[in-house]
Amino acid sequence: MDQPMREIPAAARHAIGELARRTGVKATTIRWYEQEGLLPPPARSEGGHRLYSDDHLRRLGFIRHARELGFAMPAIRTLLGLAGRPREDCTTAHALAKAQIAEIDSRLRRLEALRTELAGMAAACEGGPAQDCRILETLADFEHGHCQHHEHETG
């Protein structure tokens, strides 16, 4: 009997392109994460190519997932740190998640308001020359809503 069990998976070596393919994070971005200290520097081949372990793969997946959920980099750093200290209480993670939800809620409200206003503008416009266009008119009404919504989001 051969003994394939001795090959522990965590030691597998993956090129950057493979990591990119498997996580959906571009190779350039992976290198940038390394530079920023989010991902530890991997081993290198003799020629200098990066060789990643399964730990790298997992960590990168964690980062990607957190990014997709809209967590900012500082929050991700915190979460990564916490994930690496399993005995610590997870209150921080909880707080970060709640803050993220609150952030998303505020964006949702803002976007819904924008949507309503845009839809109103678009519906009011009946075509024809620009001088009669309700869209342009509404935009030009610069006094409008000046004090109502100065929470800025840009979209």
Added chain:
Amino acid sequence: MDQPMREIPAAARHAIGELARRTGVKATTIRWYEQEGLLPPPARSEGGHRLYSDDHLRRLGFIRHARELGFAMPAIRTLLGLAGRPREDCTTAHALAKAQIAEIDSRLRRLEALRTELAGMAAACEGGPAQDCRILETLADFEHGHCQHHEHETG
């Protein structure tokens, strides 16, 4: 009788700070708009301070309003151009507004999905040590959703 009518309002001169106060756009941003060609260079005082006309004020209001609605700079340039050619058909404005609505709709859908996932994570976590934290667990599940949502928005 004096003749105050001769003082046409469009010729009034406003300092950059006044423009900033009245439009809610910071002075630095106003200067930057000028640099980017969104706002024409205003007159200057002898000492070099910018002196804006009411036309500037209106144009800046237009820009601010469009920005608040989430239009990107290129779209704003187009809208400004259109607003300056009143005889032209406003189809372009209509199309831009519709595109903006579509963009907002897509962001809304994405944010709603994120909200759902985050809320689920937060609800599943019952506190305790990080090693049992469902939030961290979910984040670490890097295979998760890899193929479902690769429209990226980052929140």
Added chain:
DNA sequence: CTTGAACCTCCAGCCACTGGAGGTCCCATA
């Protein structure tokens, strides 16, 4: 005339990457 707020220019920095230039390495096939 003095004060100090407002203004000026220039330039660097923010976030989270992205892309290009110019070169090197790896490995599958002939």
Added chain:
DNA sequence: TATGGGACCTCCAGTGGCTGGAGGTTCAAG
């Protein structure tokens, strides 16, 4: 073993839409 071409390397500049600071000048009120 040679070769071709794709994957990889580093370095650096650019993206959008501003923002802030340094260091100096001007303006208007008192």
